[in-house]
Amino acid sequence: MMRGIRVIGLMVAVLGWGTGVMSAAERPVPVFEELPFGTVRPGGWIQAQLERDAATGVLPDFDKFCTAVQRRVFASKAGAPKGQNSTEYWFYDGAHEGYWMDSLARASILSQDEALLEKAEDFVNYLLESQEENGYLGVYPPELRLSHVGDDEEFCTAGWTYMGLLAWYEGTGDARVLEAVERAMGWYMDHYNRGKQSYFSRPEVPFVSGPVSHGLVLTEVAHTLYRITGNEAYRDYMLWIYEDFEQGNAGGDDIKLKRLLDPTRAATQHGVHWTEQLRIPVWAWYATGDPKYREAAEAAWDKTREALLPSFCVMSDEGVGRERRLPTPETAYEYCDTMELTASALYTAEKTGESRFADLAERCFFNAAQAGRLPDGTANSYFTIDNRYAMPPEPATRFRHNAGHYWYRPVQGPPCCSFLMFRIAPYYTKMMWMKTADGGGLAAVAYGPSRVSTKVNGTGVTIREETDYPFSDTIRFTVEVERPVSFELWLRRPGWARREGEAREALTPEAALLRDRTRAHRASQADMTVTAPDAAIRKDGDYWVVSKQWKSGHTVTVEFSPVVEKALAANGEYALRRGSLVYALSIPAEETCLQVWKTGGAGEVITPGEALGGLEETVIEADPDSRLQSRKYTPKEGAEWTYWIHAVPHGKGARQDFEPVALEGDPLNPWEEPTCGLRGRMVNGAGEEIPLTLVPMGSTILRRTTFPKDNP
Incomplete structure (x- = not known):
C-alpha cells in the first residue's frame, strides 16, 4: 500500500467513492509540492557533469548530426x-x-x-x-x-x-x-x-x-x-x-486500468511507454480520490518492481516482456528508461511522501543512467547491460536489434536515447527539493550536491546541500535567510538507512526471481544520524523533521552508516551495493573506433559501410582532432571476471567480505575517476581467494555486476 497519503476531512480507507473529479475535501493531499524549474540548482559533481556536457559533450553539436x-x-x-x-x-x-x-x-x-x-x-x-x-x-x-x-x-x-x-x-x-x-x-x-x-x-x-x-x-x-x-x-x-x-x-496499453488491475498480467510492452506513464495513475488518484486509480498506481509500481534489474532500471530491450522472462543482468535496458523511470519515481515521491520512490530514483540515476553513458558526455549506448563483458555483447545471439545499438555513439538512431542523456540530470535536480504541502517547510527528497532558493512563510530562504553524495556518507546543509524565520526541514530516511530491527522495503529483484508480488523486508545495521543544534527533531513517516527558528549560518549535518549488502538478482547471482550505489568489477577493455564525427561546419560522420538497419563493424582510424567517436569495446587479453562471492547471511553478526574504501579519484568527475570502492576477496576458478576492488558500476565500461555464490 502507498503510505504517506493525507485526505482532508476523511480517512484514507474510505470506500465507495464514485468516479470523476471530487470536491477538494475528498481528494488526497500530496505530502509535498514541486518547485518551479530553476529553483533548485545543482552543485558539486552534478554541476560539473552538466558543464562538461554543455561545453565538450555532444550536446552543443547535436543539431549538426x-x-x-x-x-x-x-x-x-x-x-x-x-x-x-x-x-x-x-x-x-x-x-x-x-x-x-x-x-x-x-x-x-x-x-x-x-x-x-x-x-x-x-x-x-x-x-x-x-x-x-x-x-x-x-x-x-x-x-x-x-x-x-x-x-x-x-x-x-x-x-x-x-x-x-x-x-x-x-x-x-x-x-x-x-x-x-x-x-x-x-x-x-x-x-x-x-x-x-x-x-x-x-x-x-x-x-x-x-x-x-x-x-x-x-x-x-x-x-x-x-x-x-x-x-x-x-x-x-x-x-x-x-x-x-x-x-x-x-x-502500448500496459498502463490502461483494465491491464493494471489484472493481477495475472505483467508489464510486457515498450519500456519507455511504461516508465513515462507510471506517474499518470498517481496523478489521477490525487486529482480525484477515486480508489480505482490508487489501486492502479499500486499495481503499476508492483509490476515495475518485478521488472527491475540490479542497476535499478527496468529491463527493456525495447519491450519489457516481463511475462516471458526474468530481469537478469544480461538483459538490456534502453537509456530512455532511466530518465523516465527516475522522473516517474520522483513524481510519485512528491505525492505520497514515500521514501522508496526516491530511493529508486536515486539508484536508477546513480547506477543505470551513469552506466550507460561516457562521463564526458560525448556518447551513450542505446542499450546497456548490467553484466557487460563486451560492447556489443558476444556472441551475436546474445543481443536483440543491431550491434550499433550497443556501441557508445554520439547520436543514437533513433536519437531519443541521446536526448535523454541530457534531460535526466536536470529532472533529477529539479525534484531533489520540494515544498511541504502546507508551504511551511522544505524537503530534501533526493540527495546530492545542490542549492535551493525560494520563499518559505513569506521569507527568502536558501539552503546549500554540500556533499559528494552518493560517494560520501556525510551531508551538510547550510541555511541562509532574509530574516529569522521558523519552518520545518524534512530529511528523507532512505530505505537502506533504517535501524536494526526496523522493517524496510527492499526494492530488489528478489520478488521477480521468486515470481511473487510480496514485498521483501530485511533489517540492517545501517543508520542515519541527524545533528541540528537547538532544534526539535521528530520522525514523520519516512522523514526526519527538523524544526527551529532559522538564522543565516545555521547548519544541519546528516551522517549515514550504510552496510554492504548482497542483493539476490534474478539469475541467482548477487550484486554488491552500499547505500545508493551498486558496485561492479571493472573489466580492462580495448577501445575500437568505428565512426568519427566531425564537428566543423555542418557536421560530418565518417563511417564505413552502409547504415541499413545496422552499422558494419569495420575499424577506422580515430581522428585525434575530433572528440566525438562511435566506439565498441572488447576485453583486454588476459582479463578475468569469473569469480565467486561468499554468500553470507545479512543482519547482525554477518561476516562482511567487502568493506568500503576511499580511492584517489576526482570528486568533480567521480564517474571517470572514482573516489570510493569496495575492497574484499572473491574466489577464482582455481578455488583461490583473490583480493579485488569494486567500483561504482557507473564508473565502468565493461563490467561484471553480479556474481555467483561460493564456487562448488
Missing part, C-alpha cells in the same frame, strides 16, 4: 521526404524537436553555458514564431489535422515540446512562452475533449500502433500548467486524456 531537428517541421509543416504520404514522419521529426527543446532548455539553464543558452533561446523563438493565430503550435498542415490518418501523433509531439517550453518559462521568466503554451493547449482542448473528438479512439483501423500512446505525455503538460496557473481546467484535461486512452484502441 541529427537530421530530425534540422528540418524545422514546426515551421515547415512538411514531413521528411522519405515519409511519402504518411504522417508518421511529421511525428518523428516533431517529437525529436520536442526532445531537443527540452534538452536545450534544461541543460542550458542549469549549466549556464552562454553558447548553449543562446542556442536554446533561438530555438524558443523559432517555435513561438511558428505558432498560428488560432493557437496551433504543432507540426501538421491544416489538411492533416484531426484526420487520424496513419500514425497521427499530435499529442506526443506537442507534449515533449511544451514541457521544454515550460521549463524555459520557469527558468527565465519569459512570459511570452507561458502565453504561447496556454494558447496551444487551448487549441487541443477545443478540438479533443469530452463531448468533442476522441484522440485515442480511431475506428477506421482495428488497432492503432504503439507510438500513438506516447501521446499520454500531454498529461504532463496539463499537470504542469495546473501547478503553474492553478486553473482546474488543466487538471480536468489531464484526467480526460487518460480516460480517452482507456477507451481507445491505441497499442
Whole structure:
C-alpha cells in the first residue's frame, strides 16, 4: 500500500467513492509540492557533469548530426521526404524537436553555458514564431489535422515540446512562452475533449500502433500548467486524456486500468511507454480520490518492481516482456528508461511522501543512467547491460536489434536515447527539493550536491546541500535567510538507512526471481544520524523533521552508516551495493573506433559501410582532432571476471567480505575517476581467494555486476 497519503476531512480507507473529479475535501493531499524549474540548482559533481556536457559533450553539436531537428517541421509543416504520404514522419521529426527543446532548455539553464543558452533561446523563438493565430503550435498542415490518418501523433509531439517550453518559462521568466503554451493547449482542448473528438479512439483501423500512446505525455503538460496557473481546467484535461486512452484502441496499453488491475498480467510492452506513464495513475488518484486509480498506481509500481534489474532500471530491450522472462543482468535496458523511470519515481515521491520512490530514483540515476553513458558526455549506448563483458555483447545471439545499438555513439538512431542523456540530470535536480504541502517547510527528497532558493512563510530562504553524495556518507546543509524565520526541514530516511530491527522495503529483484508480488523486508545495521543544534527533531513517516527558528549560518549535518549488502538478482547471482550505489568489477577493455564525427561546419560522420538497419563493424582510424567517436569495446587479453562471492547471511553478526574504501579519484568527475570502492576477496576458478576492488558500476565500461555464490 502507498503510505504517506493525507485526505482532508476523511480517512484514507474510505470506500465507495464514485468516479470523476471530487470536491477538494475528498481528494488526497500530496505530502509535498514541486518547485518551479530553476529553483533548485545543482552543485558539486552534478554541476560539473552538466558543464562538461554543455561545453565538450555532444550536446552543443547535436543539431549538426541529427537530421530530425534540422528540418524545422514546426515551421515547415512538411514531413521528411522519405515519409511519402504518411504522417508518421511529421511525428518523428516533431517529437525529436520536442526532445531537443527540452534538452536545450534544461541543460542550458542549469549549466549556464552562454553558447548553449543562446542556442536554446533561438530555438524558443523559432517555435513561438511558428505558432498560428488560432493557437496551433504543432507540426501538421491544416489538411492533416484531426484526420487520424496513419500514425497521427499530435499529442506526443506537442507534449515533449511544451514541457521544454515550460521549463524555459520557469527558468527565465519569459512570459511570452507561458502565453504561447496556454494558447496551444487551448487549441487541443477545443478540438479533443469530452463531448468533442476522441484522440485515442480511431475506428477506421482495428488497432492503432504503439507510438500513438506516447501521446499520454500531454498529461504532463496539463499537470504542469495546473501547478503553474492553478486553473482546474488543466487538471480536468489531464484526467480526460487518460480516460480517452482507456477507451481507445491505441497499442502500448500496459498502463490502461483494465491491464493494471489484472493481477495475472505483467508489464510486457515498450519500456519507455511504461516508465513515462507510471506517474499518470498517481496523478489521477490525487486529482480525484477515486480508489480505482490508487489501486492502479499500486499495481503499476508492483509490476515495475518485478521488472527491475540490479542497476535499478527496468529491463527493456525495447519491450519489457516481463511475462516471458526474468530481469537478469544480461538483459538490456534502453537509456530512455532511466530518465523516465527516475522522473516517474520522483513524481510519485512528491505525492505520497514515500521514501522508496526516491530511493529508486536515486539508484536508477546513480547506477543505470551513469552506466550507460561516457562521463564526458560525448556518447551513450542505446542499450546497456548490467553484466557487460563486451560492447556489443558476444556472441551475436546474445543481443536483440543491431550491434550499433550497443556501441557508445554520439547520436543514437533513433536519437531519443541521446536526448535523454541530457534531460535526466536536470529532472533529477529539479525534484531533489520540494515544498511541504502546507508551504511551511522544505524537503530534501533526493540527495546530492545542490542549492535551493525560494520563499518559505513569506521569507527568502536558501539552503546549500554540500556533499559528494552518493560517494560520501556525510551531508551538510547550510541555511541562509532574509530574516529569522521558523519552518520545518524534512530529511528523507532512505530505505537502506533504517535501524536494526526496523522493517524496510527492499526494492530488489528478489520478488521477480521468486515470481511473487510480496514485498521483501530485511533489517540492517545501517543508520542515519541527524545533528541540528537547538532544534526539535521528530520522525514523520519516512522523514526526519527538523524544526527551529532559522538564522543565516545555521547548519544541519546528516551522517549515514550504510552496510554492504548482497542483493539476490534474478539469475541467482548477487550484486554488491552500499547505500545508493551498486558496485561492479571493472573489466580492462580495448577501445575500437568505428565512426568519427566531425564537428566543423555542418557536421560530418565518417563511417564505413552502409547504415541499413545496422552499422558494419569495420575499424577506422580515430581522428585525434575530433572528440566525438562511435566506439565498441572488447576485453583486454588476459582479463578475468569469473569469480565467486561468499554468500553470507545479512543482519547482525554477518561476516562482511567487502568493506568500503576511499580511492584517489576526482570528486568533480567521480564517474571517470572514482573516489570510493569496495575492497574484499572473491574466489577464482582455481578455488583461490583473490583480493579485488569494486567500483561504482557507473564508473565502468565493461563490467561484471553480479556474481555467483561460493564456487562448488
